[in-house]
């Protein structure tokens with residue numbers, strides 16, 4: 001089957017969606033991830049002044065490597081599956097592009113070779129590849145994680161094992177997943193005296209995607225540790241509080257309703273994106289991309305999001321209060337009128353962030 005993405009056309013053997021990832025035969029290609037790849041292609045356009053080489057660490061059909069080569073990068077792909085390697089090579093050829101595809105365990109490759117941009121796109125957790133990625137990357141590491149259940153605490157033990165943090169299945173679970181992933185990546189990079197700063201992150205269609213800019217130096221890495229900490233959450237009234245610290249000091253009971261709280265961490269509490277960077281990426285999405293309008297919408301929402309952890313869901317709050325919902329614009333307007341900051345978030349149409357606590361939100365909008 002032929003598929004066109006951006007300015008390239010590639011051959012993929014079969015269509016497989018996220019739900020059946022890793023099963024069956026044939027080289028993997030997930031059409032649902034076109035948005036992820038379009039955003040990546042736009043990021044590559046933005047960073048092309050500082051970056052020349054790109055590693056598509058798990059290349060499968062080669063689609064990411066082919067798109068990077070088309071954007072003018074020295075593209076390298078790796079895969080342990082021989083059929084994937086053959087297909088990726090033929091997909092570069094059919095587009096008249098040069099690039100190198102290795103039949104190799106990419107961890108070994110990354111320990112031996114440097115690339116300006118390293119892109120991890122594995123089945124499930126990226127953690128088995130994270131150390132090697134930070135050894136290899138000079139400027140940016142891009143990471144997809146599809147193991148959202150462990151990340152957000154729905155599969156608790158697996159999340160603890162993979163990420164060395166306590167995840168909790170809260171009502172802000174997509175953001176929990178992102179912040180658990182960022183915490184693990186920042187701590188992994190720090191082992192090599194690297195500061196990995198997230199410049200763009202999104203949670204879409206059951207995957208988490210983040211782009212981290214690398215700066216060298218123990219001091220820079222230490223500074224990022226100041227953005228790690230814990231969040232306490234009340235499942236009953238949806239109160240939450242966060243604290244930047246490496247020593248957990250959980251709140252025993254919710255100060256609003258007295259219910260015992262859940263604590264998650266250490267999670268990343270700093271910004272998950274850089275506004276100027278996200279805006280530049282949004283401007284770099286050409287009309288010709290298959291997901292252009294969805295990608296621009298997503299990036300516009302991300303750019304407008306308050307950095308503050310963590311987001312609320314307006315419908316869940318009203319449900320707890322036993323009151324009918326109002327329109328989102330009216331709701332956010334009422335928060336702002338009461339003197340609070342408020343923004344939509346990309347986690348869902350009824351999600352928002354604010355500097356107001358649950359009691360203040362209720363007072364402002366009811």
Ligand SMILES: C[S@@+](CC[C@H](N)C(=O)[O-])C[C@H]1O[C@@H](n2cnc3c(N)ncnc32)[C@H](O)[C@@H]1O
Pocket residue numbers: 028029030033037057058059060061063064078079080081084104105106107121122123
């Ligand atoms: C999710 S797919 C990659 C999808 C592709 N990047 C895309 O955008 O369509 C994961 C790929 O990683 C490959 N893989 C798994 N472990 C690997 C390893 N240790 N080294 C290299 N490739 C590996 C698999 O064979 C599979 O083709």
Ligand SMILES: [Zn+2]
Pocket residue numbers: 234235236237238239254255256257258259
């Ligand atoms: Zn409470």
